[in-house]
Amino acid sequence: MAIATQDRKTRPAGRTSVGLKVVMATTGVLFLLFLLAHSYGNLKAFAGQAAYDGYAEHLRTLGEPILPRSGFLWIMGVVLIVSVVLHVWAAVVLWQRAHRARSTPYVAFKPVQATLSSRTMRWGGLTILLFVIFHLLQFTTGTIQVGGSFDSPYQRLVAAFQVWYVVLVYALAMLALGMHLRHGIWSAVQTLGWSTRSREVPIKRTALVVALVIVVGFLAPPVAILFGLVK
Amino acid sequence: MKITLKIWRQKNAENPGRLVTYERDGVSADMSFLEMLDVLNEDLTAKGEEPVAFDHDCREGICGSCGVVIDGVAHGPQRTTTCQLHMRSFADGDTITVEPWRADPFPVIKDLVVNRGAFDRIIAAGGFVSVNTGAAPEAHATPVPKVDADRAFEAAACIGCGACVAACPNASAMLFTAAKITHLGALPQGQPERAARVVSMLDQQDAEGFGGCTNIGECAAVCPAGVPLETISQLNFDLRRSMTPSRRH
Numbered sequence: 219m220a221i222a223t224q225d226r227k228t229r230p231a232g233r234t235s236v237g238l239k240v241v242m243a244t245t246g247v248l249f250l251l252f253l254l255a256h257s258y259g260n261l262k263a264f265a266g267q268a269a270y271d272g273y274a275e276h277l278r279t280l281g282e283p284i285l286p287r288s289g290f291l292w293i294m295g296v297v298l299i300v301s302v303v304l305h306v307w308a309a310v311v312l313w314q315r316a317h318r319a320r321s322t323p324y325v326a327f328k329p330v331q332a333t334l335s336s337r338t339m340r341w342g343g344l345t346i347l348l349f350v351i352f353h354l355l356q357f358t359t360g361t362i363q364v365g366g367s368f369d370s371p372y373q374r375l376v377a378a379f380q381v382w383y384v385v386l387v388y389a390l391a392m393l394a395l396g397m398h399l400r401h402g403i404w405s406a407v408q409t410l411g412w413s414t415r416s417r418e419v420p421i422k423r424t425a426l427v428v429a430l431v432i433v434v435g436f437l438a439p440p441v442a443i444l445f446g447l448v449k
Numbered sequence: 450m451k452i453t454l455k456i457w458r459q460k461n462a463e464n465p466g467r468l469v470t471y472e473r474d475g476v477s478a479d480m481s482f483l484e485m486l487d488v489l490n491e492d493l494t495a496k497g498e499e500p501v502a503f504d505h506d507c508r509e510g511i512c513g514s515c516g517v518v519i520d521g522v523a524h525g526p527q528r529t530t531t532c533q534l535h536m537r538s539f540a541d542g543d544t545i546t547v548e549p550w551r552a553d554p555f556p557v558i559k560d561l562v563v564n565r566g567a568f569d570r571i572i573a574a575g576g577f578v579s580v581n582t583g584a585a586p587e588a589h590a591t592p593v594p595k596v597d598a599d600r601a602f603e604a605a606a607c608i609g610c611g612a613c614v615a616a617c618p619n620a621s622a623m624l625f626t627a628a629k630i631t632h633l634g635a636l637p638q639g640q641p642e643r644a645a646r647v648v649s650m651l652d653q654q655d656a657e658g659f660g661g662c663t664n665i666g667e668c669a670a671v672c673p674a675g676v677p678l679e680t681i682s683q684l685n686f687d688l689r690r691s692m693t694p695s696r697r698h
Contacts, residue, residue: 229648231648231651231692234651235621319659320553324521326520326546327521336665339663408682410685411685411689
């Protein structure tokens, strides 16, 4: 049988717009796993300084003696940075294509059912990226110090979140993250081709629940510290 | 009914367009939207003005020719084609904004008429099955389960009107392409070319300059033929599978 479609010169599947989206979905899944682990670790703050600092130390000795000290964190950091670069690169390429696809905007344009989360993925993503840079400068490199300098991660945490505007910045960032996750989780499942008609509503509900769990998990320690519940 | 129309007038693709206001009195609620435009055009012609150009053919909601964005929604407030929309969907005194589909791969030909040739080229890139000519095959030679036939038929209901592109914030043609991928992919006849088809059609869709899908779902919400959003998941699944060398046909 002659197969006309195979005679065409096409780019490889990975170079199509869906190929770029598969890159975004796959890296997004890695971010989600990281966020779940990170959020869990933060909750150790409720168990006191010894538990929190012990957990932080354990992350550095994880995998020893096969890995050097902090080896696990370095590997994870490299994987995440590569993922961020790929995620942002694919987003920018797709953003440009979408922008060029409608150079004359509508005078009147009314979405029928789109959620705010789904329509703010790009600016929301940019907000999260800027927040992550700030967050790393504050807690990883220590370039930005709020409330003084401490050797103990627990003391650094408590000192920072006793300042109300730091909590406010984090709360706003978590709102952006929650919205990004709410649409992003659903979008990733659909992009990987795992959605069907009957699964669509459960996937969207699960995405909302997971987003809420992560946001609440991240905000619980700062809010508890601000109100003096954790000292 | 008394209504105010703000209609996009554009001489051709080269000249910029603008909204022109027309006050209409005595509009019947039983008129279809296109009949209302017909009456406007009669008056414009009688006055020696250029009538408003718009696409239409069957006026039965099955051909996919008509389609304009009404008050910011493709095909207007009812989920149907523009020809099946009636003036009773509007209230006396309403101001209605009428614009063409806006997407660079759909250049404006005149006023509300756009060139949807990009869709034809996407279909030509792989939206078919290659069969040997000869006598019609015996109908029972290739059994198709009922669920597969229903799924294929639902996707095949696409009339190619372009509302999905018009409604998409990214001006993506994914629902259109995905409908054909799902239609042919659900049937035995579509299997030999399945892996090549999805890459080829998607490549053409990108080459035409459509945006990428961000799974917002506006396309399926305005589709007058009821093509479901899950077709896009099917396309994504087929594309991912076509990346696996052992599964390529």
